[in-house]
Amino acid sequence: MRNKTENKKLTNAGMLGYFLKGSVHLFVLCITASMIMTFLTTVIPQIIKFTIDNVIDDQPVSGLVGTIAGAFGGVERIRDDIWLIALAIMTIAAAMLICRYCSLYFNRRANETLMRRMRNELFSHIQRLPLSWQLENNTGDIIQRCTSDADNISNFVSQQLFTLVRITMLLTLSLVFMFLTDVKLAAIATAFIPVIIGYSLVYFVRVSKRFKECDEQEGVLSTIAQENLTGVRVVRAFGKERYERDKFEKQNTYYTSLWVKLLKKMALFWVSSDFIAGIQLLFIIVIGTVFCVNGGMTAGDLVAFISYNTMMIGPVRELGRIISNLSKANVALTRIGQVMNAEEEVYGINEGKISGDIVFDNVSFEYLADKPVLRGVSFTVPQGTTLGIIGGTGSGKSTVAALMDGLYAPTGGKITIGGRDINDISPATLRNNIGLVLQEGYVYSRTVGENIALAAADGSMENVKRAASVACVDEAIESFANGYDTVVGERGVTLSGGQKQRVAIARTIIRDLPYMIFDDSLSAVDSDTDAKIRAHLKTECEGTTTVIIAHRLTTVMHADNIIVLDNGEIAESGTHAELMAKDGIYKRIYDLQMDLPDELKEEARHG
Ligand SMILES: Nc1ncnc2c1ncn2[C@@H]1O[C@H](COP(=O)(O)OP(=O)(O)OP(=O)(O)O)[C@@H](O)[C@H]1O
Ligand SMILES: [Mg+2]
Numbered sequence: 001m002r003n004k005t006e007n008k009k010l011t012n013a014g015m016l017g018y019f020l021k022g023s024v025h026l027f028v029l030c031i032t033a034s035m036i037m038t039f040l041t042t043v044i045p046q047i048i049k050f051t052i053d054n055v056i057d058d059q060p061v062s063g064l065v066g067t068i069a070g071a072f073g074g075v076e077r078i079r080d081d082i083w084l085i086a087l088a089i090m091t092i093a094a095a096m097l098i099c100r101y102c103s104l105y106f107n108r109r110a111n112e113t114l115m116r117r118m119r120n121e122l123f124s125h126i127q128r129l130p131l132s133w134q135l136e137n138n139t140g141d142i143i144q145r146c147t148s149d150a151d152n153i154s155n156f157v158s159q160q161l162f163t164l165v166r167i168t169m170l171l172t173l174s175l176v177f178m179f180l181t182d183v184k185l186a187a188i189a190t191a192f193i194p195v196i197i198g199y200s201l202v203y204f205v206r207v208s209k210r211f212k213e214c215d216e217q218e219g220v221l222s223t224i225a226q227e228n229l230t231g232v233r234v235v236r237a238f239g240k241e242r243y244e245r246d247k248f249e250k251q252n253t254y255y256t257s258l259w260v261k262l263l264k265k266m267a268l269f270w271v272s273s274d275f276i277a278g279i280q281l282l283f284i285i286v287i288g289t290v291f292c293v294n295g296g297m298t299a300g301d302l303v304a305f306i307s308y309n310t311m312m313i314g315p316v317r318e319l320g321r322i323i324s325n326l327s328k329a330n331v332a333l334t335r336i337g338q339v340m341n342a343e344e345e346v347y348g349i350n351e352g353k354i355s356g357d358i359v360f361d362n363v364s365f366e367y368l369a370d371k372p373v374l375r376g377v378s379f380t381v382p383q384g385t386t387l388g389i390i391g392g393t394g395s396g397k398s399t400v401a402a403l404m405d406g407l408y409a410p411t412g413g414k415i416t417i418g419g420r421d422i423n424d425i426s427p428a429t430l431r432n433n434i435g436l437v438l439q440e441g442y443v444y445s446r447t448v449g450e451n452i453a454l455a456a457a458d459g460s461m462e463n464v465k466r467a468a469s470v471a472c473v474d475e476a477i478e479s480f481a482n483g484y485d486t487v488v489g490e491r492g493v494t495l496s497g498g499q500k501q502r503v504a505i506a507r508t509i510i511r512d513l514p515y516m517i518f519d520d521s522l523s524a525v526d527s528d529t530d531a532k533i534r535a536h537l538k539t540e541c542e543g544t545t546t547v548i549i550a551h552r553l554t555t556v557m558h559a560d561n562i563i564v565l566d567n568g569e570i571a572e573s574g575t576h577a578e579l580m581a582k583d584g585i586y587k588r589i590y591d592l593q594m595d596l597p598d599e600l601k602e603e604a605r606h607g
Contacts, residue, residue, distance in 0.1 A: 009341045012333040016153070019118050026110035027157070030103050034166050037099035040092050042173045045307035047088055053300035055079050111158035118150045122336065128344040131407050140223075145339055149332040156329035160322045167315040167322075174312040181301050181308075185288055189309055192280040193316060196273065200320025203269050208324050210262045217255045224248050277313050284309055348426025354433050355514055356418020357382045358404060358545065364412035365399055373399050374568045376413070381561070383418075386546040388556025390589065391565030397549045398439055400565070401519045404547065406430040417515075435508035437521040441500035445489035448477050451503050452484075456510040467510035470536045472529050473502035497524035505533065509541065517547040522555050530555055553586075553593045562586070 010018060020027070046065075053059045054075055061069050069075050078084050123146065126134075134142075171193075178186040228235060228244050235244055288305060291297040297305075358381040365374040374396045381387040389397050402408055403415060406427050415422040422430070443451050452467055453459030464484060468474040476499050480486040486493050488503075495503065501524050508516060516537075522530045530552070537546065550556050563573040564586050572584050579586035 012330060012337060015333060015337055015340060019114060022117055023110045023113040026106050026113060030106035030110055031165055033099045033103035035169055037096050037103060038166060038169045040096045042177060043092060045304035049300035049304040051085055052303060053298045107158055107162060111154050114157060115154045119146060122146045122339060125340055129342050130345040133342055145335050149335050152332035153329055160325050164322050167319060170315055171312050174308040178305055178308050181305050182297055185284060185291060185305060188287060189284055196276055196316055197319050199273060200317050201323055204320040204324035207265055214258050214262060217258055221251050221255050224251055273317050345427060348428045350428040350432050353514060354418055354429060355383060359416045362413035363410045363415055365403060365410050372568060377570055379563055379573060381545055383545050384543050385560040388559030388562040389549045389565060390556050395565040396568045397565055398519050401436060401517045401549060404517060405434050405436045433513055434515040435511055435513040436517045437504050437508045437519060439519045441504035443489050443495055443500050443503055447485050447487050448503060449484035452506045452510055454507055463510055467506040470509050470540045471502040471506035472533050473499060473506055501525060515545045519549045523551060527554060553589055
């Protein structure tokens with residue numbers, strides 16, 4: 001985990017270094033194994049040259065080759081036991097295989113370690129970012145940053161950077177051997193290298209735009225599929241299957257045509273660069289043969305030279321691709337940098353239980369500049385009492401709940417709990433004292449029991465059952481085949497809207513917190529159950545300071561105090577009886593909603 005002192009802005013290179021912690025040694029091992037393998041590759045043409053010049057032909061040996069031949073009993077002995085050469089080649093080949101295995105193994109391990117660290121760091125950092133950041137950024141985009149951008153980076157390090165090192169080493173060693181063999185021929189061969197690299201670079205830079213386009217169009221295609229699948233009910237209900245199929249087919253055809261065009265271009269590139277490499281080889285063979293005939297080079301020299309040339313020319317053509325991919329990795333690093341460099345929310349320490357009245361003092365709030373959502377809102381919720389909030393849609397009720405929980409800071413005025421400014425209470429303390437049941441009841445793809453015990457200090461089955469019974473969802477859960485062990489959400493049983501809401505309520509009740517806020521949490525349950533839950537809350541959660549937000553008047557009318565929000569302002573407040581006497585908005589809502597028999601109306605009137 002990134003600790004706070006480390007939480008400074010990182011550059012792209014700094015971030016790469018940070019992610020590489022823990023996998024550097026693996027990459028070093030991988031590169032070392034690969035270097036040994038590359039070196040061994042360049043030894044084989046030397047053995048072939050020795051065989052042709054010194055074993056088949058009878059040229060004298062000298063220097064290092066002579067010493068090595070001496071160790072094997074001299075050239076004469078080797079000529080008699082020609083299998084020694086085969087053995088040498090086989091031994092080198094075996095050593096190369098081992099190096100290749102080690103290099104691949106360390107590469108994969110390093111890559112997985114890097115990926116794991118990147119995903120963990122990103123995920124845990126995102127968990128600590130403020131809610132406002134999460135809301136400002138598109139979910140799909142955040143997921144893409146954590147998956148395909150992270151993939152791009154690890155791909156770059158484990159494949160491209162690694163290949164770059166390998167090719168550079170191969171190129172250097174081959175050129176050294178080629179220049180040692182014949183300077184003039186080596187100079188001719190080398191003259192082609194910038195042409196080949198330049199050609200592939202120009203090609204890959206140009207084609208990278210096409211690759212990007214393909215990526216984008218793939219994104220469009222998967223969005224169409226995703227929207228169709230998540231909105232499957234709407235598609236079926238409106239009979240839009242044909243329209244959806246046509247839309248998908250059209251995009252799919254376009255996407256395929258882009259790839260076909262791209263593949264044609266790729267084929268053209270490889271053929272034309274094969275042609276350039278062929279011309280280079282032709283020059284080497286013709287001029288090399290002339291040198292051999294004139295006695296400047298031996299046959300073994302020429303064969304070894306051609307081997308080195310063939311060995312390096314293939315990978316050199318890849319250089320353009322790797323260099324053009326550098327920008328791709330840089331873009332991915334920048335995109336991830338925007339996440340990693342976003343300021344984390346200071347969560348602070350949990351000070352334990354807090355108590356006292358909640359006071360809103362002239363509070364105003366705006367999500368976007370100059371678009372006030374709350375204006376001069378003042379009210380007090382004395383400790384242990386219940387506040388009801390009612391108001392039209394968009395009047396600011398959920399915003400009041402979010403401010404109480406410290407999810408946003410008020411842009412004007414002051415909120416205090418027990419006399420302390422909410423800004424001075426750490427989010428850790430607030431979230432461990434205030435239970436907010438969100439308007440959108442969300443269940444995770446886990447068992448019902450786990451969904452309820454999610455944030456509980458004591459998640460025992462007994463406690464889970466108690467919370468479920470307070471939230472009146474126990475009977476529904478027990479009717480499932482696996483009871484509390486029933487998996488719900490996308491992978492399991494689908495809960496009804498009202499069941500989801502009640503699971504969300506149980507999840508908060510189980511925590512036994514001093515403050516609870518129910519944001520329209522009873523909207524999807526019938527009036528009877530609504531009344532039952534409220535009665536349970538009264539007896540089971542005595543002493544809890546409760547805020548109930550609702551559209552249905554009966555849900556709030558028994559509260560100790562009720563505020564009526566209208567367009568971000570408090571239009572009225574008081575008890576049910578007081579508000580009824582005022583003959584204002586509350587009374588109007590009452591008249592509209594209470595299409596009840598007279599005797600019930602009378603009962604409701606007195607709360
Ligand atoms: N994250 C946000 N960014 C910008 N504006 C927002 C955001 N959330 C809410 N709003 C705006 O703030 C206003 C109040 O929204 P709020 O969710 O508090 O209303 P509400 O009273 O809870 O409505 P409902 O009864 O429909 O739940 C609305 O006009 C809404 O468009
Ligand atoms: Mg709301």
